[in-house]
Amino acid sequence: MTRGFEIAAIEPQVYRVPIAVPVVTSFGTMRDRPALFVRVVGCDGAEGWGEVWCNFPAVGAEHRARLIGSVLAPLLLGRRFEAPQAAFAFLTAQTEVLAIQSGEPGPLAQATAGIDLGIWDMLARRAGEPLHRFLGGGERRSVPAYASGLNADAPERLAEAKHAEGYRRFKVKVGFGRDRDVGNLRTLRAAFGAATPIMVDANQAWGFDEALSMAEAFAQCAPEWLEEPMRADVAVAEWRRFAEAAPVAVANGENLRGEAAFAAMAEGGGIGFLQPDIGKWGGLSGGMAVARHAASRGVTLCPHWLGGGIGLVASLHYLAAAGGAGVLEVDANPNPLRDEFVSSFPAVADGEMTIPSGAGLGVAPDLGRLAPYRIAL
Structure with missing residues (x-):
């Protein structure tokens, strides 16, 4: 079974839901619940969903979504990979210098991880198998x-x-x-x-x-x-x-x-x-x-x-x-x-x-x- 793929679209979607009781940690407080979902679509029409960690800081979801749209998605679109691991390695290598220059290795790693999850879901759906x-x-x-x-x-x-x-x-x-x-x-x-x-x-x-x-x-x-x-x-x-x-x-x-x-x-x-x-x-x-x-x-x-x-x-x-x-x-x-x-x-x-x-x-x-x-x- 081939795991090769080519990506046609990567769409970050940010959501925020108000909460009545803040979530408190020793280093910060969440006053709403954010999520950054990532829709990945293959050139063959297969689709998958990933998610990026984005709880902190308070603007984290929007920031990471823009990293996906402006930096990461353009690197992947239209390029063929033979396995998800190859795409993950490619994105990581292509953004290593940017991570140093911008001082943002964490946000870039988080955005890359969310895309990776979406790719795995897409391929498992295409294969008709539960992800595990x-x-x-x-x-x-x-x-x-x-x-x-x-x-x-x-x-x-x-x-x-x-x-x-x-x-x-x-x-x-x-x-x-x-x-x-x-x-x-x-x-x-x-x-x-x-x-x-x-x-x-x-x-x-x-x-x-x-x-x-x-x-x-x-x-x-x-x-x-x-x-x-x-x-x-x-x-x-x-x-x-x-x-x-x-x-x-x-x-x-x-x-x-x-x-x-x-x-x-x-x-x-x-x-x-x-x-x-x-x-x-x-x-x-x-x-x-x-x-x-x-x-x-x-x-x-x-x-x-x-x-x-x-x-x-x-x-x-x-x-x-x-x-x-x-x-x-x-x-x-x-x-x-x-x-x-x-x-x-x-x-x-x-x-x-x-x-x-x-x-x-x-x-x-x-x-x-x-x-x-x-x-x-």
Whole structure:
């Protein structure tokens, strides 16, 4: 089966939906929910959808959409590639100097990743296969999922609501002061018992010493992992030193870029959980290589995602194709761009999210319902 293709059109589409309760992290606040969906159309008429990570800064979605329209799409249109990985490598190579010159390696990598996701979906739809099977995965009906992004204000209330929806694992934001952080973890543990996996996410809030002190304080509540306790760009040797000293397992990866960075973290960082975000770097072309390397080192792959429904379902297929014991991150906060305005969005039951059985992603944006929220570029 050939995977060759030629692209006729790449269309970035920005959407924003107001929210009643802001999503708060240790480094910033989201006052609406953005999404940047990418429609990719082949010269043979095949179509696919991708999504670009664009939560921060507040103008991130519009900026990355313009990068796609003005820089990346013109590089690909009308050019033939024999596999998605070839297009990903070409875009990456063609924009390396621009990334340095502009100081924007992150936005360019994110925009490239979203296009890559769209290409993979397009090819899987053309082949008539679910995306995880097209990626080489086996038969699988669901993957474990957890409710993420519990804010620091009474996180047990949102956790209880998500438990009623079928979730059995939870992750709470920390980095808001020792007493508040530890108190929230204790409250969640008391509400759900010792057997429920509960994770904590610091979003790079601390330096080494404070992170270690907080890890020791959290240990009494036995969290599944402590995520990004330090800045993601801390040297790999420091991550290993922290992981060896901390009394809880450590997770990292959503803010890494490049196959070499992921390999170094999996080999020498001492972490137990690697969290690539396929909308921030790599798409599926880079993401599958990261997954294979993590598996070879005994590191559990747990894809990061905080965005709309297209990227989430792509992450679902990614985890299913990778196999292993990883769990899928599903943002617990309200976001119509994730589930309400994406057709055939998968259900969660008893802690598992169903894998769509249709070709490609098995879902697509509901463009009619989304129309009121589209931002003109």
